[in-house]
Amino acid sequence: DAMVIQNPRYQVTQFGKPVTLSCSQTLNHNVMYWYQQKSSQAPKLLFHYYDKDFNNEADTPDNFQSRRPNTSFCFLDIRSPGLGDAAMYLCATSREWGAPEQYFGPGTRLTVT
Amino acid sequence: RKEVEQDPGPFNVPEGATVAFNCTYSNSASQSFFWYRQDCRKEPKLLMSVYSSGNEDGRFTAQLNRASQYISLLIRDSKLSDSATYLCVVTQIHSGGGADGLTFGKGTHLIIQP
Numbered sequence: 001d002a003m004v005i006q007n008p009r010y011q012v013t014q015f016g017k018p019v020t021l022s023c024s025q026t027l028n029h030n031v032m033y034w035y036q037q038k039s040s041q042a043p044k045l046l047f048h049y050y051d052k053d054f055n056n057e058a059d060t061p062d063n064f065q066s067r068r069p070n071t072s073f074c075f076l077d078i079r080s081p082g083l084g085d086a087a088m089y090l091c092a093t094s095r096e097w098g099a100p101e102q103y104f105g106p107g108t109r110l111t112v113t
Numbered sequence: 114r115k116e117v118e119q120d121p122g123p124f125n126v127p128e129g130a131t132v133a134f135n136c137t138y139s140n141s142a143s144q145s146f147f148w149y150r151q152d153c154r155k156e157p158k159l160l161m162s163v164y165s166s167g168n169e170d171g172r173f174t175a176q177l178n179r180a181s182q183y184i185s186l187l188i189r190d191s192k193l194s195d196s197a198t199y200l201c202v203v204t205q206i207h208s209g210g211g212a213d214g215l216t217f218g219k220g221t222h223l224i225i226q227p
Binding site: 033040041042043045048088090097098100101102104105106107109 | 117121145147154155156157158159162200204214215217218219220
């Protein structure tokens with residue numbers, strides 16, 4: 001059974017058109033993360049939620065926002081996608097902050113035209 | 114200096130061979146170390162944790178050298194299914210003294226050839 005689910009798997013959006021990516025988890029984990037991964041690059045942490053507490057990485061652009069309405073769901077909003085935002089977006093969870101294992105979803109591959 | 118560095122490869126290795134790759138980290142206060150595996154266009158998955166005493170899981174052996182700040186992964190009797198990107202991952206201690214999240218290396222690409 002899927003534990004971390006991301007929808008859609010592939011998303012195409014136009015330059016400047018807002019887009020929302022979704023993530024849900026069945027693990028009841030406290031922490032949810034959003035990573036951006038570009039080709040041949042390491043996953044880059046954008047932000048994480050510890051329960052309802054939002055934590056933004058210092059270098060995450062303001063163009064990226066996130067919402068976590070409940071334990072199970074977390075959304076990534078890109079307000080005005082640019083060509084440089086085309087990437088794989090990975091959602092992950094862990095039981096606690098700093099826990100050794102993070103469980104990743106399959107990712108959403110975003111294309112910006 | 115990058116926090117976690119890996120040789121990107123690709124490492125082209127014949128099936129059945131032994132292959133090893135290293136990873137270096139810059140923060141001497143790094144706390145925990147892991148190898149994740151990522152298949153092409155798939156999500157990363159935890160392969161194994163790395164302990165100071167070294168640990169083995171089947172054909173895979175991980176070692177940590179804190180003095181030299183590097184981590185290694187050895188794969189014996191390599192299989193075609195071992196072809197993937199292997200990500201070195203560390204957790205840091207931030208200035209406030211608390212644990213930080215995972216820091217990923219860019220990964221080493223391994224291709225096992227028949």
